């Protein structure tokens with residue numbers, strides 16, 4: 001690290017320590033108030049994951065964002081007087097900002113500005129554990145920061161005790177910092193290539209065994225399910241992006257061996273360059289023979305989440321794999337009562353109920369995926385037997401498809417006969 005200036009190191013170390021935040025989102029045409037609030041709920045959860053507290057939410061109806069300051073000048077003034085009055089530490093935007101928007105906003109508001117990418121990058125940075133994930137996130141973060149360096153520079157100036165946000169840093173010093181970052185970027189790229197080479201050899205060694213990957217929106221219970229099935233201890237917690245690395249375990253169920261990997265969760269508006277930076281982690285998904293798509297059925301937007309995951313899978317070219325859909329957290333929802341139960345309800349009760357109709361959901365998604373979904377609760381193990389059974393069936397199918405002439409393993413062969 002000695003090669004890089006102290007300034008840069010400091011800039012890098014001190015980014016995420018903040019307390020209170022206000023959230024800002026624009027409401028686009030055709031977007032409902034409820035939808036906007038739900039998106040802001042998610043942004044507040046992300047903010048909490050970063051370690052900050054949301055104190056207020058600002059919204060503004062706009063056809064398209066202002067090119068200079070993203071939001072309009074009236075709204076900007078409103079935010080300004082709020083943050084001054086309540087001494088807020090940061091402003092978080094639900095979208096990405098251009099370097100100049102970020103700079104302009106910072107000049108106006110004079111506090112730390114986060115956009116969606118920077119927020120997610122900082123969360124990833126806090127959570128990455130393996131060398132590969134760490135390197136990937138560091139790289140993505142530096143690439144994102146490079147064009148925004150003047151902005152970070154002004155932060156540094158203020159931290160040193162000055163209050164001016166303009167004209168503080170000399171052009172020369174900014175250039176030095178930029179050069180440092182560029183060097184760092186090429187070193188990280190090199191490091192990543194080395195790590196990836198190792199990963200490739202490891203993955204090559206896994207031929208001959210079916211590979212299954214857990215995928216899904218963030219915080220749905222993928223790691224909990226992985227733990228339940230493999231009895232290992234992977235960090236599972238009620239925070240977004242608890243898992244940033246992928247973990248692979250060998251599992252044997254009913255004498256059928258396969259590899260199971262836990263992966264980073266998806267989220268709406270996951271910045272494309274971030275997806276790219278996780279390419280090698282996502283290879284686990286791309287190279288899988290079967291995907292277990294875990295859904296948090298207790299989330300009011302679970303169907304949107306399914307759509308986001310489906311779309312992201314397509315973007316990373318893993319859209320045509322067999323999918324076993326798992327509706328998780330059923331302990332948190334109420335099932336639709338049977339016919340008699342419904343008869344006994346008043347019309348108002350029926351209208352206000354948010355019962356979920358499992359059989360219809362099951363049919364609808366079975367039509368889409370060709371595989372009957374499983375309804376379960378991973379944290380308590382409810383219906384884990386159904387899940388295991390469904391998983392084994394699909395692993396066997398995958399095995400037969402990839403290795404049609406595979407006969408050495410008598411156990412598997414015997415199990416297959418049993419199936420038919």
Ligand SMILES: Nc1nc2c(ncn2[C@@H]2O[C@H](COP(=O)(O)OP(=O)(O)OP(=O)(O)O)[C@@H](O)[C@H]2O)c(=O)[nH]1
Pocket residue numbers: 216217218219220221222223224225235236237238239240241242243244263264265266328329330331332376377378379380
């Ligand atoms: N009530 C309930 N909570 C669950 C269930 N499964 C998981 N959880 C909780 O949901 C939270 C998220 O679980 P994780 O397993 O970390 O979710 P994940 O999908 O791995 O999340 P990321 O790694 O952040 O993408 C944790 O607090 C779990 O305890 C369930 O079936 N019911």
Ligand SMILES: [Mg+2]
Pocket residue numbers: 222223224235236241242243262263
């Ligand atoms: Mg996880």
